[in-house]
Amino acid sequence: MTVHKADESVCAEETISARRKAFGKALEVLQDRRDEFGTQGFVPKDFIDLLKRTGMYRASVPAEFGGEPMPPAQFMDMVEEISRVDPATGWVASFGSSLVYFAALPVATQEKLYSRSVDIAYAGGLFPMQEAEKVDGGYLCTGVWQFASGCKGADILGIGLQGGPDTNGKPITALVDPADVEIVDNWDVAGMRATGSHAVRADRVFVPEDMTFVRGGDPRVDEPITRYPALAYAAQVLASVALGAARGALDYVYETGAVRTSITGGTSKGNRPTYKDGVARAEADLRSARAFFYEITNEVWDHAVRDVEITERHRALLRLAATQAAQVSRKVVLSAFDLAGTGAIYQSHPLQRFLQDCLVPAQHAMLQNNTYEAAGAVLLGAEAGIPSFP
Known part of the structure; x- marks a missing residue:
């Protein structure tokens, strides 16, 4: 399994003013394309790339690994502005905050994840939690997971596994490359259609143990964003x-x-x-x-x-x-x-x-x-x- 395939050439603009300009541009594009997103049923990768340029997809990456964490209020104000134009796109953009979960990964794994890019689009189809087969060095994962919002534009996906005594019953998230699983087009809804919250199917996909974490588990990095x-x-x-x-x-x-x-x-x-x-x-x-x-x-x-x-x-x-x-x-x-x-x-x-x-x-x-x-x-x-x- 490859760690992730984020395009390192697509990253946040270097200055605050350039990021603000990129955010304004993203809102203008969204105004023009929101009907397209709703009709096709997902926010495409090229628009996710526009949002990456605003800094939203490094907003919850610890500074230790090159991230530039935003205060939650600042990040959520941006999500509000996007949702004011198109709520479904705002829902997808909101998962720029979800890399806070990755702080529960081993530090070496985090270093590896962020070594190529800190602008990572993550999507998780976590439920229903499946019981994976424990094998030497990790898990063999099989099952179908629902509600993977933004999965068609994601660089990396998470799937939910049942926890046990070692996790105090808390669920485990396993990180997988989108190329290793199947996106099941089953998102047929009246509301939030453009989120593309399809299902994810895996068939005996091996996930190394160091690519799993307890959802909501204790962070291995101590920074304000992880606290x-x-x-x-x-x-x-x-x-x-x-x-x-x-x-x-x-x-x-x-x-x-x-x-x-x-x-x-x-x-x-x-x-x-x-x-x-x-x-x-x-x-x-x-x-x-x-x-x-x-x-x-x-x-x-x-x-x-x-x-x-x-x-x-x-x-x-x-x-x-x-x-x-x-x-x-x-x-x-x-x-x-x-x-x-x-x-x-x-x-x-x-x-x-x-x-x-x-x-x-x-x-x-x-x-x-x-x-x-x-x-x-x-x-x-x-x-x-x-x-x-x-």
Whole structure:
């Protein structure tokens, strides 16, 4: 197995100003091509390469290996901006944060992974976890794993294996070259279609033990980015997609409300009491959820930078803020849909993109309503009652 096949010629721009320019260019291209991505059902490699130039795919690589870790709030703000244009592409871009998991790999493996490039696009199809055959030096992996978002543009893939006593029951992620497995085109959905979250099939693929890690396991590298809670961060980046989608929907609501007359020639929508009330409430709800989201993010990041203890309460608040962001964003998009009126029922309506995509984060296992109860339990000093929380 080769370690990965990232194109070392595609990397982040050298200066901050050049990266900002590359990010602006990526947004312009996305505006033009988002329908294409949705129709074909995946974000292509050439657009992933554009995002690499912005620095998003080295944003969670430890500085020790040449990475340039971003503060989580900065990274998620970029995900929001992408999602404001196209939430499904924002979802794929959000996995630029997922290399934080790699910090649990042996240090020698990390050095090898990053020796060619630190701009690596990773995608994981982790569930259902499969029981691999343990052999000398590693595992023989066979099975089918679902929901590998961004797999068609990834340099390296992860598949989920069942843990055991050595991992305290926590799942194992095995890293594989995309060339060694099959992408099963089974992503037939209404929302987040462009994420291309297809299944991955492997048939007795050998994975060396040093290319496996415990998901959410203790990092082997000590830096602020590896101290920040990895599982909470995984939930947060998906919630930031929802925040961007909700803002995109409100952008449309404001634009429509500014029109002077309605299609029937009557009072413009923006002059109707229900429209003005709905816009105000949606704006207040979204900003409130977003403020909580970034407040706790920055608080915990400050602890990570100063190497101060990050408690279970901190982790629970990160998870709570992520759930609140996803659930409130869902309500905001539904409010925008209500305000838009009958025209919004058409598949071609601009709001359909945000409506269909923004419903998905709130459905994700890490952001569903049951995580409110789990967060409340931890804040009260009780057991969360659900796996891998907080």
